[in-house]
Amino acid sequence: MTEKNKIDVSVVVPLLNEAESLPELVEWINRVFEQENINGEVCLVDDGSTDNSWEVIQELKKKFPWVKGLRFLRNYGKSAALQMGFQEVEGEVVITMDADLQDSPDEIPELRRMILEDGYDLVSGWKEKRYDPITKTLPTKLFNAATRAVSDIQLHDFNCGLKAYKKDVVKVIEVYGEMHRYIPVIAKWNGFGKIGEKSVAHQARKYGTTKFGLERFVNGFLDLMSITFVSKFKKAPMHFFGSLGSVSFLTGTIAALWLILEKVYLSINNLPIQREVTEQPLFYLALTAVVIGSQMFMTGFIAEMVSLNQSNRNDYHIKDRID
Known part of the structure; x- marks a missing residue:
């Protein structure tokens, strides 16, 4: 890839049954790319959707040549979708966001600046004002407090889907199982220690329903124990x-x-x-x-x-x- 067509920003979007929101999301990202003169790409990873999400991705590809698509044979989970998306993209800055329109593409320019100019390895979004029920926000606060205590990374929201990374980070780390919520921890233990945080807008879900239940918090606690053990004793x-x-x-x-x-x-x-x-x-x-x-x-x-x-x-x- 020559300097002329080098990709500035890659956006990785894992999705499951989000056919309704995809056109609006990609149109929104396109507006941001054009306004900021960003040479970008979007990788949409269909994690085994049962609706017509893949057909929508195919139509978006016809309209926007910089759209990439991956379609899993079955549902593997968000971590798998992110891992495969990371392998596909080539941008100097890689940004992840959810497909449900709760993450705002308008955050892309500032996230990009923080990576390129401020020198962060990773910038995690922080949804200060959330449009989620207390049954979701309270367990999230407990989960974040436990993760801060174990990892010594002072982030308010580890599980925010809106994050930005240096290209080197996503090409080095490995995300598997349900470890996507611990990417900052994985990055730190792989030597990428400059981790920042940005307050980002959080919007109410416009289409569909959430794909996550309360069981994710139980799994999250078990994953935290697992990643702590593996990261500290993997080599010995x-x-x-x-x-x-x-x-x-x-x-x-x-x-x-x-x-x-x-x-x-x-x-x-x-x-x-x-x-x-x-x-x-x-x-x-x-x-x-x-x-x-x-x-x-x-x-x-x-x-x-x-x-x-x-x-x-x-x-x-x-x-x-x-x-």
Whole structure:
């Protein structure tokens, strides 16, 4: 790609059954591109829609040549859609937004400026004023507080779909499972530490219904535990399993030796032995600790030998493609 046709901004839009909103969204992005003289592209990732979203994307491609489309054979989830979109785009700045028109494309110029001029690796949107029910906003606040405490990243809204990235960030990080809500955490632990935040407009949903239920907050908590463990011990799982195993093994061994030495001492001094070693509960607790410690130690060795980066982790089946 020559300097002349280098893409300035790529917009990645994951979607599921958003046929009604897509034309308005792309028209809106087009107006922003024209007003700001941005050479941009939009990658629409259809995550297994059951409506006519793909047909709408095909029509948009005819009108706007810079539209790209990916269509999954089935629903894989938002993380999968973002990951595949990141692989497709080439813009110097990559912006993600939801397809439901709750994210405003008018934020694109300022997000782009913060990446290119202020030097941020990632800028996350913050919806200060939300048009969501309390059943959604309250769990979100709890989720964000927990993530801040674990990651030490001071963002108000980790799960905001409107984010901007340097190109290098999206080409390095890997988003899988349901890890999209933790992209700032993943970016930081991959060495991209300059993370900013921008207050963005949040609009009420115009078409359709939300695709997320309360179960996402339970999954979010489990994902937070998972990504914390994997990020810290991915390269050296023995540090985790080996440490716990060693503590358990040594504790059990010391307890068993204490019981044995106690019996020897009583025998040497002709003192009465109240109970045999094997009749004491502490003996079985010590034995259990030794066994568990040995197992965890071996688990650490095995984990060191097994690659967590499986080749098929992001093996998603594309049904159709528009370039």
